[in-house]
Amino acid sequence: MRELLVHLDRSAGRLGGQVRSGLRDAIRSGRLPPGFRLPSTRALAENLGVSRGMVVDAYEQLIAEGYLTSRHGSGTQVTSACAAPQPAAAPGSADGPPITHDLVPGVPDLSEFPRAAWLAATRHVLNTAPHSAFGYPGPAGAAELRAALADYLGRVRAAQARPEHIVVVNGVAQGLSLVSQALRRFGRDVLAVEDPSSDRQRSIFTTHGLDVAYVPTDAEGIDVEALARTPARAVLVTPAHQYPTGVVLSPRRRAALVEWARAHDALIVEDDYDAEFRYDRDPVGCLQGLAPDRVVHLGSTSKALAPGMRLGWAALPAALIEQIRDLKTNADLGSATLAQLTLVRMLETGAYERHLRVMRAHYRKRRDAVAEAIAEHLPAARVHGVAAGLHLYVELPAGSDEEATVRRARAHGVRVEPMAAMRVIAPGPPAVIIGYATLSPDRLRAAVRLLAESVLPAAGRHG
Incomplete structure (x- = not known):
């Protein structure tokens, strides 16, 4: 045997x-x-x-x-279905040396998650919420959270959003997925997006059968005249802090974009991903406040708290509410109740906004460290987007080889986001995106120094 x-x-x-x-x-x-x-x-x-x-x-x-x-x-x-699993990759077999300075954007400082405040709020909810609160959640989200968000967005983002117009979602990614499906239901198969823009979101749109039309941006934001020449009747924008360039949509372009939406019976999808982090003055009000009947406002706690919370919201025009609720029901029956009610408590007690004030000062120090290090080690570089957000758009010195610089930096243990993958219409100047939220000022200075040592010219590469 x-x-x-x-x-x-x-x-x-x-x-x-x-x-x-x-x-x-x-x-x-x-x-x-x-x-x-x-x-x-x-x-x-x-x-x-x-x-x-x-x-x-x-x-x-x-x-x-x-x-x-x-x-x-x-x-x-x-049984024949029980095949042995493929062997796992050997430890340390990943290409290149380990990353010691990760400057890829998109993640806040997770070590600063307000654990004590969140725990206190969770305990309060568990001690006070009725048993019925923990049944199947409604597709739109807890009524208490929608009311608290309507108040918060009105005060902080100058939004015009009533509780019944808000649907709680599992982050902006799910919000984009639901909106993409709704657009298909309405027969709007083309979605315009800014160029450059995040390449991570494109698969969401194509997965749901949308064609993507790319529209150039400049120092004022999206080019609305170019948008009008596309067949799109919906557009995704990041008006408070364009990703990745950091440009704030100008007042003239804001008015033109809303006029385009009204003239073409079109929809504007606003990704308000990090607008709460503004360092030179109060954050610019959201676009939804200008045209709540034409704008879907998407936001989340991913940058303010942590992406792992999967807490977000969509403030919707009346014409979309039932569609999005129906799609949300089919997706997951509604978002988790305990986290929603905990966020309500954080908002009601002011703990959420206190945390944001602390983090603005925290991130400002890190932004300053990066900007100063770039001025010292890469003086020929041009830095954009310093007024807000958690990343900088850095144009490398003229004639630099972006791909070779990113690869050489990676060999030095520094990971930065290259711009090439974010551009579709036309190439731009060599540039990288530097996320500064997760490293201390000293480590950021060291990372910029290593990055500067990695910059290679497009011709006559060395080292």
Whole structure:
């Protein structure tokens, strides 16, 4: 009889469970390959020194789970569906040396998550919320959170959003997914996006069958005249802090964009991803406040708290509310209630806004460290987007090789985001995106120094 590698710890008890898990592990690991015929229950019981009933129960359980099959006259065999898993990559086999200075944008300082305030708010909710609060959530989200968000967005972002117009979502990504599906339902198959823009969002739109029309941006933001020449009747913009260039949509372009939407019966989708972090003055009011009937306002706590919270919201025009609620129901029946009610408590007590004030000062110091280091080590570079957000758009010295610079920096343990993948219409100057939220000022200075040492010219590369 073939060695089955089922080892039993008799001091631990539950021998029947050990037999089942031992056989299951042997199949999963490939020690018992597809088609292998197991011994009879009597023979295996004798071999393991257990009762035959334990082995019968183990075989029956694994047959029910699909690991084994039993046919009269053929005995019990491992099913053909149980192939051994592919071996995992060996530790340290990833290309290149380890990353020691990660400057990729998109993540806040997770070490500053307000654990004490969040714990206190969660305890309050658990002590005070009625039992009914923990049933299936409504697709639009908890009424308490929608009311608190309407108040907060009105005060802080100058939004015009009533609670009944807000749907709670699992981050902006889900909001974009739901809006993409709604656009298809309305027969709007083309979505315009800014160029350059985040390449991570494009797959969301194409997954839901949308064609993407790219519209250039300049020092004032999106070119509305170019937008009008596309077939798009919906557009995604980042007006408070264009990603990645950091440009704020100018008043003239804001008015033109709203006029375009009204003239073409079009929809504006506003990704308000980091507008709460403005360092030179109060944040610019959201676009939704100008035209709540034409703008979907998407926001989240991903930058303010942590992306792992998966807490976001969509403030919707009346014409979209039922569609988005229906799509949200089909997606997941609604977002998790406990986190929603905890955020309500954070908003009601002022803990959320206190945390934001602390983090603005925190991030401003880091932004200053990066900007000063660039001025010292890369004086020929041009820095954009310093007034807000958690990243800088840095044009490398003229004639630099962007791809080679990013690759060389990676070899030095520094990871930055290249601009090439974010441009579609036309190439631009060599540039990188520097996220500064996660590293201390000293480590940021060191990272910029290493980046400066990595800058290579487009011709005559060295080192």
